[in-house]
Amino acid sequence: MNIYGHIKVAIQILDSMLSKNKCDVSKNRIVEGLRDTWGLLHKYCKNIHPDRTNEINDRLNNLEPEDFLITKDMLRDATTVLNRIKDERINVKEFMYSYFRILDVLLIFHKPYEDGCNLCQSDLFYYFDTLEKVIIRECETCGTQFNIGSEERLTSRTYSNLRPATRKEIIMHVSNFEEVSDII
Numbered sequence: 001m002n003i004y005g006h007i008k009v010a011i012q013i014l015d016s017m018l019s020k021n022k023c024d025v026s027k028n029r030i031v032e033g034l035r036d037t038w039g040l041l042h043k044y045c046k047n048i049h050p051d052r053t054n055e056i057n058d059r060l061n062n063l064e065p066e067d068f069l070i071t072k073d074m075l076r077d078a079t080t081v082l083n084r085i086k087d088e089r090i091n092v093k094e095f096m097y098s099y100f101r102i103l104d105v106l107l108i109f110h111k112p113y114e115d116g117c118n119l120c121q122s123d124l125f126y127y128f129d130t131l132e133k134v135i136i137r138e139c140e141t142c143g144t145q146f147n148i149g150s151e152e153r154l155t156s157r158t159y160s161n162l163r164p165a166t167r168k169e170i171i172m173h174v175s176n177f178e179e180v181s182d183i184i
């Protein structure tokens, strides 16, 4: 199968993972689906985004469903990205960009419809700084970092030892989100 064939299969996997009856969506099924698509696409991703490929590789290989959480809004966010690409003629670069975005919006906690960067309005993803032991929100577009729970921008120091915040950390520090369950 060539790249277009692989992309088509990946889109089918993502589609059945996301847009079937929402009651069937579970974290385990999402992890499984993302790993399946990654198996088809990572060799192409390597040429287009070598840095991100290693990062995603690590993330997917080490991912334990109990370590992260998915909210209904995150699912909606990923479905919007998928719907934009699924009926269009495949453009490899654009597809890869959207595919990486789907991986990010499903695997890194954020509040897509209520939380945004006050400089550029993009989504803020939640990370944990492993050195300073704090959770911060980072803008996906301009990279500005914010505290959680306030609009305060972090100007005095930059956190750089970041990994996506885990489910436990999110539950301890963030409220008002609707989580997708692990079991079907």
Ligand SMILES: [Zn+2]
Residues within 6 Å of the ligand: 117, 118, 119, 120, 121, 122, 139, 140, 141, 142, 143, 144
């Ligand atoms: Zn921004």
